[in-house]
Amino acid sequence: xxxxxxxxxxxxxxxxxxxxxxxxxxxxxxxxxxxxxxxxxxxxxxxxxxxxxxxxxxxxxxxxxxxxxxxxxxxxxxxxxxxxxxxxxxxxxxxxxxxxxxxxxxxxxxxxxxxxxxxxxxxxxxxxxxxxxxxxxxxxxxxxxxxxxxxxxxxxxxxxxxxxxxxxxxxxxxxxxxxxxxxxxxxxxxxxxxxxxxxxxxxxxxxxxxxxxxxxxxxxxxxxxxxxxxxxxxxxxxx
Amino acid sequence: xxxxxxxxxxxxxxxxxxxxxxxxxxxxxxxxxxxxxxxxxxxxxxxxxxxxxxxxxxxxxxxxxxxxxxxxxxxxxxxxxxxxxxxxxxxxxxxxxxxxxxxxxxxxxxxxxxxxxxxxxxxxxxxxxxxxxxxxxxxxxxxxxxxxxxxxxxxxxxxxxxxxxxxxxxxxxxxxxxxxxxxxxxxxxxxxxxxxxxxxxxxxxxxxxxxxxxxxxxxxxxxxxxxxxxxxxxxxxxx
Numbered sequence: 001x002x003x004x005x006x007x008x009x010x011x012x013x014x015x016x017x018x019x020x021x022x023x024x025x026x027x028x029x030x031x032x033x034x035x036x037x038x039x040x041x042x043x044x045x046x047x048x049x050x051x052x053x054x055x056x057x058x059x060x061x062x063x064x065x066x067x068x069x070x071x072x073x074x075x076x077x078x079x080x081x082x083x084x085x086x087x088x089x090x091x092x093x094x095x096x097x098x099x100x101x102x103x104x105x106x107x108x109x110x111x112x113x114x115x116x117x118x119x120x121x122x123x124x125x126x127x128x129x130x131x132x133x134x135x136x137x138x139x140x141x142x143x144x145x146x147x148x149x150x151x152x153x154x155x156x157x158x159x160x161x162x163x164x165x166x167x168x169x170x171x172x173x174x175x176x177x178x179x180x181x182x183x184x185x186x187x188x189x190x191x192x193x194x195x196x197x198x199x200x201x202x203x204x205x206x207x208x209x210x211x212x213x214x215x216x217x218x219x220x221x222x223x224x225x226x227x228x229x230x231x232x233x234x235x236x237x238x239x
Numbered sequence: 240x241x242x243x244x245x246x247x248x249x250x251x252x253x254x255x256x257x258x259x260x261x262x263x264x265x266x267x268x269x270x271x272x273x274x275x276x277x278x279x280x281x282x283x284x285x286x287x288x289x290x291x292x293x294x295x296x297x298x299x300x301x302x303x304x305x306x307x308x309x310x311x312x313x314x315x316x317x318x319x320x321x322x323x324x325x326x327x328x329x330x331x332x333x334x335x336x337x338x339x340x341x342x343x344x345x346x347x348x349x350x351x352x353x354x355x356x357x358x359x360x361x362x363x364x365x366x367x368x369x370x371x372x373x374x375x376x377x378x379x380x381x382x383x384x385x386x387x388x389x390x391x392x393x394x395x396x397x398x399x400x401x402x403x404x405x406x407x408x409x410x411x412x413x414x415x416x417x418x419x420x421x422x423x424x425x426x427x428x429x430x431x432x433x434x435x436x437x438x439x440x441x442x443x444x445x446x447x448x449x450x451x452x453x454x455x456x457x458x459x460x461x462x463x464x465x466x467x468x469x470x471x472x473x474x475x476x477x478x
Contacts, residue, residue, distance in 0.1 A: 075454070101461050103453065136455045213468075214342065214477040215314070216375045222340050222464055229452075229468040238453040 003040040003052060005033055008130045008141065013048040018056065019065040026062045029055070041065055044133070046141045049074040074139050077103035078236040079183040081161070084108075084224055085115040085190035086147065091221045092117075095188075096125050098221065100132035100142060102228035103237060108145040110153055110187070113195035120147045150198065154205070161185055163208040166227050168193045168217045177234050178209055184235065186227045188220050242279040242291060244272055247369045247380065252287040257295065258304040265301045268294070280304055283372070285380045288313040313378050316342035317475040318422040320400070323347075323463055324354040324429035325386065330460045331356075334427075335364050337460065339371035339381060341467035342476060347384040349392055349426070352434035359386045389437065393444070400424055402447040405466050407432045407456045416473050417448055423474065425466045427459050 007029070011019050021029065029035045037055050043065065044050045050072035053065040082099045086092045086109045099107050107129065109120050125144040133141045157163075161183040168189060187202075194202065202208050213226050232238040246268070250258050260268065268274045276294050282304065283289045289311035296303040321338045325331045325348045338346050346368065348359050364383040372380045396402075400422040407428060426441075433441065441447050452465050471477040 097458075098461055101455055101457050102465070103455055136457065138455055212477065214471055214475075216340055216342055216377055218340050218375065219336075222337055225461055225464040226341070226468040229465040230472060232453055233469060236453075238451065 003042040005029065005035075006042040006044070006050075006134045006137070008134055009043050009045050011045060013043055013045055013051045013053075013067050013070075015067060015069065017051075017067040019043065019053060019067065021063045021065065023062065026058075030058050030063055042071060043067065044072075044139045046133075046139070047074060050139050072139055076140050077105055077138070077142070078232070080104045080228075080231060080236060081106040081108055081183075081185040082188070082224060082228065083110050083150075083153065083163075083185055084188040084220060085110055085112045085150075086117040086120050087115075087191060087220050091219070092120070092125070093128050094221045095224050096128045096144060097132040098225050099228065100129050100138060101136045102225060103138070103232060104142050104228070105140075106145065107142050108153070108185075109147045110150040111147055112150045112190050113198055114192040115190045117147070122146050154201065157207075159205075159207045161207070163187055163202070163205065164211045164227065164231065165189070165194075165202050165208055166211055166213055166223050167199060168223075169199065177211055177230060179234070181235065184231065186224070186231060188224050188227065191220055242281040244268065244274075245281040245283070245289075245373045245376070247373055248282050248284050250284060252282055252284055252290045252292075252306050252309075254306060254308065256290075256306040258282065258292060258306065260302045260304065262301065265297075269297050269302055281310060282306065283311075283378045285372075285378070286313060289378050311378055315379050316344055316377075316381070317471070319343045319467075319470060319475060320345040320347055320422075320424040321427070321463060321467065322349050322389075322392065322402075322424055323427040323459060324349055324351045324389075325356040325359050326354075326430055326459050330458070331359070331364070332367050333460045334463050335367045335383060336371040337464050338467065339368050339377060340375045341464060342377070342471060343381050343467070344379075345384065346381050347392070347424075348386045349389040350386055351389045351429050352437055353431040354429045356386070361385050393440065396446075398444075398446045400446070402426055402441070402444065403450045403466065403470065404428070404433075404441050404447055405450055405452055405462050406438060407462075408438065416450055416469060418473070420474065423470065425463070425470060427463050427466065430459055 039055045051067040053067045056066040057064040082104045165187040278294045290306040292304040292306045295305040321343045404426040
């Protein structure tokens, strides 16, 4: 029987491996989804690929799954990071969800001159990333980093990782991704764009390239999906 | 003074043209935004480009703007339609917003075998399209069509308009857009994908092409932005 539920667990997966459920997982699988002994669940942990498991014990206080066989190997997305300036809560959640679906290795919220957020709930965003991975069939979950100042991030940058930056002030420019392999990051400006100082700093970096996203001004969440699409189809795992 | 507010109005725009405000517009500009006589507003109506106007009369019961000069000509997006199967309310709103930002001429909600919605609020979705156009700097607002059955839509189709269709069952396929000019439509399948009958019908149409959106399963709203990005950058006004 093919599993209808796909669940992220933070435990080792392997043949005949028992996986005790957390209270929350037991509530979801046994309570909400009304599963019982013998029902199938697909599991992944971000390291061991996807495994078909089944419910081996189901009780009032918890349950245990047992892995049967691997149904997919671990597949890492390309070595691409997404840097973005957090915006309103719903749209920030959305950007994290979209980054996972589109396939990135790491999600880095950055504070820019025109970013409103002083802080983020990293744990909540990480949980969103897990949910998105459960939903989109990924076997890997990108880490959501803590909020960091863009200035600091750029100062500490390993310049072997190229940066493609998108800015609403570039609407109408036709910057294209250079056909360069190797690690990349996409940087999405906040609504309101980068400050002049940020923009000239970015333009001065040899490892950074502006990319254009058409003549209309895109919201940050739209820009994230669009830029990730351009990158994935040119240099990533859509090619 | 550069206008901070950009407003869609359903009235003719031209030099010295007075534009009486509806009660709702007067409430927004004069009440919420606290504007008064002399303050600047950018106007567009989807036909006459963008005009800089200013508040000429502001009273308790309404107000009048007067157009000064045109600040942008009417710019139509490319002749691209978006067909999609409406999903949960928030994500349907989102798809309409994204379609406007990305630049389409017409937005067509379609009912497929696996579409949950029996009906949509066309007026509400059209209002979303207007808001998105106000926000993204567009001078054109795509029409949101009424919900129609996909079978019917395909039966009545003008075959000079090509269709690029995306389906979650195609995840991992690498179908590419043919380099063909002329009118196009992008068709996004519902979550759960097309039915077998729909899929084989689409595959049998000479004017339809499957396109791949990478190895992960994208939600319908992500797929819409990704497919519009591929089209705009290959055949549209991002090229």
